[in-house]
Amino acid sequence: MFSGVTGLFDRGQKLKGTVVLMQKNALDIDALTATNNPTGIIGGAIGIIGDVAGNIIDTATSFLGRSVALKLISATTADGTGKGKVGKETFLEGLLTSLPTLGDKQSAFSIHFQWDSTMGIPGAFYIDNYMQGEFFLVSLTLEDVPNHGTINFVCNSWIHNSKKYKTDRIFFANKTYLPSATPAPLVYYRQEELKTLRGDGTGERKEWDRIYDYDVYNDLGDPDQKASLARPVAGGPGNLPYPRRGRTGRKPSKKDPKSESRSDAIYVPRDESFGHLKSSDFLGYVLKSATHRVIPNLRSKATLQLNNPEFNTFEDIRSLYDGGIKLPTDVLSQISPIPLFKELFRTDGEAVLKFPPPKVVQVDDSAWMTDEEFARQMIAGVNPHIIKKLLEFPPKSKLDSKLYGDNTSTITIDHLEPNMGGVTVEQAIQNNKLYILDHHDLLIPYLRRINATETKSYATRTILFLQNDGTLKPLAIELSRPHPQGDSLGPVSNVYLPASEGVEASIWLLAKAYVVVNDSCYHQLVSHWLNTHAVVEPFIIATNRHLSVVHPIHKLLLPHYRDTMNINSLARTILVNAGGVMELTFLWGDYAVEMSAVVYKDWNFTEQGLPNDLIKRGVAVQDPASPHGVRLLIEDYPYASDGLEIWAAIKSWVDEYVNFYYKSDADVVKDSELQAFWKELVEVGHGDFRNATWWFKMQNRTELKEACTILIWIASALHAAVNFGQYAYGGYILNRPTKSRRFMPEKGSVEYDELAKDYQKTYLRTITAKNDTLTNLTILEVLSRHASDEQYLGERIEGDLWTSDSQPKQAYKKFGKKLAEIEKNLIQRNNDETLRNRNGPVKMPYTLLYPTSEEGLTSRGIPNSVSI
Template sequence: FFLSSFGPFVAVASFTPSPVINKLTSSRFFLFFAADKFAWLRDDEFARQALAGINPVNIERVQVFPPVSKLDPVIYGSPESAIREEHIISHLNGMTVQQAMENKKLFMLDYHEAYLPFVSRINASEGRKAYATRTLFFLTPLGTLKPVAIELSLPPPSPGAAAPRRVLTPPTDGTTHWLWQLAKAHVNSNDAGVHQLVNHWLRTHAAMEPFILAAHRHLSAMHPVFKLLHPHMRYTLEINALARQNLINADGVIESCFTPGHLCMEISAAAYQSWRFDQEGLPADLLRRGMAVEDPAHPHGLRLLIDDYPYASDGLLIWSAILDWVRAYVDSYYPTADAVRSDDELQQWYWESVNVGHRDKRHAEWWPELDTPGNLGSVLTTLVWLSSAQHASLNFGQYPLGGYVPNRSPMMRRLVPEESEPEYAEFLANPHRFFLSTMPSLLQATKFMAVVDTLSTHSPDEEYLGQRQQPSTWTGDARMVEAFYKFAAEVRRIEREIDGRNRDPNLRNRCGAGVVPYELLMPSSPPGVTGRGVPNSVSI
């Protein structure tokens, strides 16, 4: 933890016992930033983390320019982004915006709709400030992204009034450098909130819970689907109960440490309105975000539009292994559609998961029908993916990659100053100090670090993908024991392939000077904070 690069953070020791500081700033953190302790300041690292960081699931391809919001324009102003071609054309390697879009070179992090309905109330809270942000990236010939514009939006002061919006572009002098750093910090704060409240809590912890509860209520311990899912349900209900007591509760850790404060769960609930189970599998999610196109000639039937997209390329290896294992299992026990439809326990499990557990979504037409072996296999593959690899990719990098608060501040306390504001003189006089003053307080930062350290820790009794208790006797079906060992062997092969990718200098988003290798989807891990490992279940 490079406290020396931000002197005022050293004062955290006055608030926290030294053993805690020593633990939080141990060599585990240096494993990830020792090669280049100032990498987080660079634009290329800011962009790289959208593909290989803690939250690699929000980057999307720009398909309409300027980007357009679906929010009510009467309340939130013009739906069209303020970013124009003149803002970014000098950063597109000689292309026009239309050419960049046609060549699939323009990408975006869009938190406009997730945040704008809440910004007024956030900014009315003491010590919390936010924008709704959009960030545009250009895909370079090297396969890396570079940020080309950041839009900072506030809601209109009154219905029908113009919404205050500001577009910043890569810096050209000292002043614009620091304004750009402040804008990136607000983007990262938006990203941290959506990561924790939507992608991590809602889409893995909370979304899995109804399926687990219904499994215990309706599936016999001897039922083949219960046996398949059993390792992927381990500890999830317990950790969710603890989260409701200590993390996402009113005035809890999440409200204390993240910019939205008391609005955190409202943001999560609002995101649930657009949640769709049929788009939670990795291939469907990549297609939805425009990050891949269907192509039968490519492995997994998809062609990634950014070849070096570590989360997606490693994730597809694991998704395919899970899919093959689940298909073999389902085909063995459910060879026909009638076998699926006539299994009363199975049908009751799925009915309750949808109609009771996800009651608000029970009438949605996109729910898969549980009427064929293929549909059953698809549902089970998605559940195994969410509980294992998807959760691991979003959880176990929180301390190693996000524990250094300036890299990814979960909370912002000041807006970016305008020239007409008194704060602008303070900013010009000491931009470094002003930047630090926008970050969490020392006590808030330490509290956040302590929590994500715990959340990133593997327990000594963790079971990882390809492992399970009593691997030779968990079922009396010798064919399935053999099929599981085949799956475990494939998981070990995937680990070797990921290791090879992390050594390939042509993959610049995971290999290079000061570049952190992407290990969040490495299946195995020793105990502790390691920044790798794919447990079977949502267990922390």
């Protein structure tokens, strides 16, 4: 706290400071990817890079003179209106070249402020940029402040020309205050900055704006381009339920006033963009340009022009990694000049498209076909949190029987018990031995429409038996599709049983493929997109609108928001939009986001924390005697056992942090900013659930700690678990197909005879086609990569300067040390041969929840945030 400042300064004394900033990156993602240059993305990009580089006048020395000005604001001495006194405008001085703490591309400048005893202790500052271009302000450090020492201002923000702003740009020292403890001279500035960030809810947002506001998902369709690209609005009264996104203010489309018109660049508040990052920026650029230029070229020329639109053998798939596909020279010219594309596609003088071998086939290229691996990936794969305990037999449906008939499963005891080693179904249910992967109810209402396209598929139920060795054994797969004479008659279902020889083994392999197709779609659109990317965005918006940067909860959550709004805007442009990658290459097609909205109807924030999720799915029970308060019923459950350790570490850190700033439950209740944040999050951000009774009331410390722990878990560990293994598992399309194009062959049919003669060819004609496979591999490899400047759980971009309070800093260091211990434990687990689910038949250890990683395609590492 600032106090006792009278007489600290001599009149005319100057305060010495250091300003650290970065120039705008010449590789501008929006400029690079928005080009319509007829020479293609490569020529267009190179031309734009040259234009940008040629026009950069903001060299390090150009910041000197009267280009950038700062004014200190007192935290202890008020003017006549009660606001902290503002010092004189001061400009940057000399360029410092020997500062040891400078980061890459950063420049440091000295500055001296006129500041005397009447001004008190600085607690904030204004900054003005008088240059044309923007720059990235990293920090201001004031040295030798009398009776105080060093004051740090951590900024990490883009600064545009001052004429772009309606209010002055202000930054606060790294002090942390609850609203009621804010020094009186800073109260006005704290409140005004939040007003600026909230905006007035009108107008189209511009690149330099710093306004956080909400909107519904009405920008995924493009009805102005084509009627078939119209999509229903998601979010808001009368629409499909959905979390809110950041408002852009773009004009309505001409053909559908409820839909927002589309543009290549989508507004996100300036400090949410990739721009200050090096590798994340480039990965975003690669993702966007791959979708716009490279993939269309590969789809149209690398397959169709080569008169080979299908894979014919499993070895053809292997050739993508071992030998590659010969490319036409015009396709190569679109790829090779970009360094990262050259790495991604392994192009060389022979013009070969070659991908890195996915981990799932690096040791054994056929182990993915085994039943044990098929089941193991439900608890240690890329979608490991969907499997549930079977509570009743036969499994029933929640669908309206008047609309969809009787959807009770047709799987019988006679199907199951012959493969259960003498255990009855009733005994297995009582002893927690039967589990189900259920992709039935979501699919049935949409299957008739989905199957009316070139895709052909089923709703699926898979029943599994927990064996004494800890592994799961698939017992039966039910494939269901709508009755040909009407939905109300109920589905037509067939049950398939494991087989290891003859055509029955091929049928069983196909049955598993239909299951995995459904699981792949659910993973990408629900587990990944909806339940991490989309649900976090309203928290980011509400935080910035109502929690000041000096608020302790803002500081706690800030690392877990890094780049999320930006990657989400990119997803709405090229991934989940109408005609985007997900609609193009996944079974759900045009209904992708709509079906995720159906799942969102059952979303419950309090159930997103790992322990509650495990209990809800019946795979764990409460047990106070267990280390984490729950006991796993599948003891060797890699995602759950690893996740519980990460969850406990996050929870312990959050407990210490919240207890430091909130001494009682009353402190939570009277925190005006926190209450405003939570109220708006519930009523607007996730407004379709505003009347849900499960929301925390935010009336005590326990609720606050639980809410923060859940949010951090979602943004960090949960996202890591469902994202960074995508290429490791899905990069081998045989293992995780995303589409099915044929129904199951029936005895006596030509297709059945083909299957008996050449099961590989039939399998490949059934699953994802070559075009879509190339698209998938290209995108999954980018999404599965870590940037070189990634911030992992337990790290902060601000280093040790994120707060001036020593106890929270020590608690955070303890959190980091605990994560390091956990990683050692997880490595030991993976070396324990008695835990058969840790590596499985594919000999691929479960590493997705290892906290750390290196750059690139590692299948490990927990970034702080949903950053890719």
